[in-house]
Amino acid sequence: MLRRILTAGAAVLVLAGCATSPGRTAASLNRHDPQYTSRDCRQARAAADRFSEETNGRRVIALAGNVVVPFAGTAAAAAMTGIRDDDRQALNRRVLAACVSDPLARKRVARR
Secondary structure (H helix, E strand, O other): OHHHHHHHHHHHHHHHOOOOOHHHHHHOOOOOOHHHHOHHHHHHHHHHHHOOOOHHHHHHHHHHHHHHOOOHHHHHHHHHHHHHHHHHHHHHHHHHHHHOOOOOOOOOOOOO
């Protein structure tokens, strides 16, 4: 039983860090894209720069919670990370939609 709980906890922790940071998304953009200098793209990149990962707060909650009730802090930190992933993904989509001329790469798909 304990092995299942530990395995599930490890899987949650591994999957919790799957979303790319908006700062990395903004940094990886093509600066030669015509959309890169648009007002919407500048605003989206500024929002990505302001996005806070708040990793220290999650660590404190994880450690303090684990002291009080074993694995409770880890579960709380994983839940906070899951909630933050939704915000991270939404901001990544906003940056890509505003800064990439062809976000779905429709022009590069070969027609058969």
